[in-house]
Amino acid sequence: MAHALRTRRGLGRWAQTWAGVATVLVLAELASRTGLLPQRYFPPVTEMFTALFAALGEPWFWLATGQTLQGWVLGLGIAALLAVPAGMLLGTSVVRYRAFRAVIEFLRPIPSVALVPLAILVYGAGLESKVFLAVFAAFWPLLIQTLYGMQDVDPVAVDTARAFRLTRAERITRVVLPGAVPYVATGLRISSSVALILAVTAELVIGSPGLGREINAARVGGAADLLYALIIVTGLIGWGLNSMFAAAERRVLHWHPSQRGAR
Amino acid sequence: MLEVNGLSKTYGEGERTTRALAELSFTVAEGEFVCVVGPSGCGKTTLLRCMAGLLPPTSGSVSLRGHVVAGPPEQVGFVFQEYSRSLMPWLSVRDNIALPLRHKRLGKAERTRLVEEAVESVGLTGFIDHFPWELSGGMQQRVAIARALAYEPEILLMDEPFASVDAQTRADLEDLVLRVRKDYGVTVVFVTHDIDEAVYLGDRVVVLTQPPTTVQEVLAVNLPEPRDQVETKELPEFAHLRAHVFRAIKRRQELRPAT
Amino acid sequence: MNPARRRRILLIALEAGVPLAVLAGWWVWSVGADSFYFPALPTILTTFADTWLFERVGSDVVPSLARLAAGFGIAVVAGVAIGTALGLSPVARRVAGPLVEFGRAVPPPALLPFGMLVLGVGDAMKVFVIAVVCLWPVLLNTVDGVRGVDPTMLDTARVYGIGGLERLRRIVWPSALPQVFAGMRTSLSLALILMVISEMVASTEGIGYFVLESQRSFAIAEMWSGIVLLGVLGYLLNAALALLERRVLRWHRAALASALR
Ligand SMILES: Nc1ncnc2c1ncn2[C@@H]1O[C@H](COP(=O)(O)OP(=O)(O)O)[C@@H](O)[C@H]1O
Numbered sequence A: 001m002a003h004a005l006r007t008r009r010g011l012g013r014w015a016q017t018w019a020g021v022a023t024v025l026v027l028a029e030l031a032s033r034t035g036l037l038p039q040r041y042f043p044p045v046t047e048m049f050t051a052l053f054a055a056l057g058e059p060w061f062w063l064a065t066g067q068t069l070q071g072w073v074l075g076l077g078i079a080a081l082l083a084v085p086a087g088m089l090l091g092t093s094v095v096r097y098r099a100f101r102a103v104i105e106f107l108r109p110i111p112s113v114a115l116v117p118l119a120i121l122v123y124g125a126g127l128e129s130k131v132f133l134a135v136f137a138a139f140w141p142l143l144i145q146t147l148y149g150m151q152d153v154d155p156v157a158v159d160t161a162r163a164f165r166l167t168r169a170e171r172i173t174r175v176v177l178p179g180a181v182p183y184v185a186t187g188l189r190i191s192s193s194v195a196l197i198l199a200v201t202a203e204l205v206i207g208s209p210g211l212g213r214e215i216n217a218a219r220v221g222g223a224a225d226l227l228y229a230l231i232i233v234t235g236l237i238g239w240g241l242n243s244m245f246a247a248a249e250r251r252v253l254h255w256h257p258s259q260r261g262a263r
Numbered sequence B: 001m002l003e004v005n006g007l008s009k010t011y012g013e014g015e016r017t018t019r020a021l022a023e024l025s026f027t028v029a030e031g032e033f034v035c036v037v038g039p040s041g042c043g044k045t046t047l048l049r050c051m052a053g054l055l056p057p058t059s060g061s062v063s064l065r066g067h068v069v070a071g072p073p074e075q076v077g078f079v080f081q082e083y084s085r086s087l088m089p090w091l092s093v094r095d096n097i098a099l100p101l102r103h104k105r106l107g108k109a110e111r112t113r114l115v116e117e118a119v120e121s122v123g124l125t126g127f128i129d130h131f132p133w134e135l136s137g138g139m140q141q142r143v144a145i146a147r148a149l150a151y152e153p154e155i156l157l158m159d160e161p162f163a164s165v166d167a168q169t170r171a172d173l174e175d176l177v178l179r180v181r182k183d184y185g186v187t188v189v190f191v192t193h194d195i196d197e198a199v200y201l202g203d204r205v206v207v208l209t210q211p212p213t214t215v216q217e218v219l220a221v222n223l224p225e226p227r228d229q230v231e232t233k234e235l236p237e238f239a240h241l242r243a244h245v246f247r248a249i250k251r252r253q254e255l256r257p258a259t
Numbered sequence C: 001m002n003p004a005r006r007r008r009i010l011l012i013a014l015e016a017g018v019p020l021a022v023l024a025g026w027w028v029w030s031v032g033a034d035s036f037y038f039p040a041l042p043t044i045l046t047t048f049a050d051t052w053l054f055e056r057v058g059s060d061v062v063p064s065l066a067r068l069a070a071g072f073g074i075a076v077v078a079g080v081a082i083g084t085a086l087g088l089s090p091v092a093r094r095v096a097g098p099l100v101e102f103g104r105a106v107p108p109p110a111l112l113p114f115g116m117l118v119l120g121v122g123d124a125m126k127v128f129v130i131a132v133v134c135l136w137p138v139l140l141n142t143v144d145g146v147r148g149v150d151p152t153m154l155d156t157a158r159v160y161g162i163g164g165l166e167r168l169r170r171i172v173w174p175s176a177l178p179q180v181f182a183g184m185r186t187s188l189s190l191a192l193i194l195m196v197i198s199e200m201v202a203s204t205e206g207i208g209y210f211v212l213e214s215q216r217s218f219a220i221a222e223m224w225s226g227i228v229l230l231g232v233l234g235y236l237l238n239a240a241l242a243l244l245e246r247r248v249l250r251w252h253r254a255a256l257a258s259a260l261r
């Protein structure tokens, strides 16, 4: 009895979760079919998905998706290779940190897209521009998170390490670095979405090949159904990447004492 | 005035249930000071939340002047165990105390008077424009008491209000409660796990058992008024009463298998 | 001089000295290099003064900032309103959950073609896109903030008959405010990004339009002056929000500090 009740409630929750999506999709379909929303701008949902499935069979679609992901992965990867060591270097010495703090505080708020013209000028309209912008944007969250992580070490843990006569190098590798891992994981999640934003921006503004350029091409060509289909695809990519990093983050966070109490 | 009838409360459902209150009945008369004493985890907070209408009982009922309590009644003031979390850190002492008065139909002058009187009666006059986080734990609990008093409740429910303050502050606050209870003529239900405190403060003491919780005994305290931290606690009757309550709780524990 | 004091002076000297050294290094290098892409720093600064003080303020800076403010403002109001509703109702949260998850996952620039298709290339489109993109961080943080209100505070409100709008204004919103500000900080950076790229793809004025147009016409010093301006604006806007936050959340920091005492 109690079990049946619980299953029914679980089913109710599941239904609620999808009721919202279904309602929005059905309403959008109806609004478009009845002409309440102009079809030229808002094609019926069914047509968007038809366009989406048609695109799935086209080589250009997979090429564009691959190009966007390529820009993302190179941008995030290079940013990580630069930012994490830099953060470790600055985070392990008060002198180094204080020397560069002001420089970081001034460079960080520069909107990365301000560098779009510079990227075109120096790298042209290809992959390099996209990667340059993604690296610049993804660098800062990772640097800041790594810095926080290196600085937010439990003083008791350091004292314990001292008491056991660990050397400075051992203290850093055994105590400080493991403590910083969750922060780096958070930084990676933030930087991942930032790198994706900049990759799509480069495709849209500069015309680097990728999904962003295809979306704009669909707009120029008047293919509204394809435009929506491709936006849905970018949304799904963003969602997938974010879920992946969030799951990884939860895994490394879960043992970390500073995160245990906090939600 | 207040009647607890066959109250029981079970948390959760299925296999993961906690039977916090088994079956509880007792009454509180007009103007009385009733202490409820029981070991930690025996359901004191649960009982008080049911009495305040914050928690629906699983069965049984609480009635106030013959009306069954379904939601928080207007005549009830509450002082929470977690004083630091029941005061709003973004409001000053004055605004914290005035907060519940905003929807009472009072003039501005009347409201100010109530707040200032309450602050004075808990001895915080100089701190009325401070923020809670600028005050010590004992002072914060005074603010919570002042808030309840300014609300002018007919019945004041207090949940282990002094459990986390130091001994000296605690004695001061106990005497403060006895004094304001006279000044404001309010009925008090005071929950505590401290037997001395219960006997020192109460007109009657309701002793609870271990869970599943029932009323073990209701005890009349006939100690002379006014109570005094030194003299009252020196009296042989005081020692008697506390020994009696102690044994009552202890006996029940020995009857039960160790948990 | 004792060592601690000497160290403090060294740190302050470094903190001021290193940025100055970086700037001086750039100056010397750019003057010597005479590169086409990287004009001499003095040239950039003169161009900056010529262009932005205050020649193009009315024609480009003000429209840009006005659109940013409008989009950001709409997003904050809508984000707090919707976030409060979702935070208070588990059913609403479940119903809206997948939509919110999806909405925030779409890379913001992908919405620009959509905005242009539906709203054209005017101010309405830019404000709309900024608002949509800034909505999600505020909304999600508000939901967290509202859900995180201390249960004892909510009980206090119930016992003392504080309900409805009063409860929102006096208890729920102040308590969620630190989270709301965290969302606003994220949103502000996004707003700036969208302000710039919406002007790059569809505009005839604004700072974003100016920098891209300068690049296209190979007015490299002008382009750099625009980049510098965007950097300065980014810095000032973030600083302004941080200042506001410090003011409004004074109780929050103080309460945290006293809890750790
Ligand atoms: N919200 C809840 N859900 C489930 N169990 C609870 C809840 N609140 C209290 N309990 C359980 O009920 C019992 C009584 O708790 P409580 O009333 O807080 O006791 P006391 O205040 O006497 O320490 C405990 O075993 C506790 O774990």
Ligand SMILES: [Mg+2]
Pocket: B044, B045, B081, B159, B160
């Ligand atoms: Mg309790």
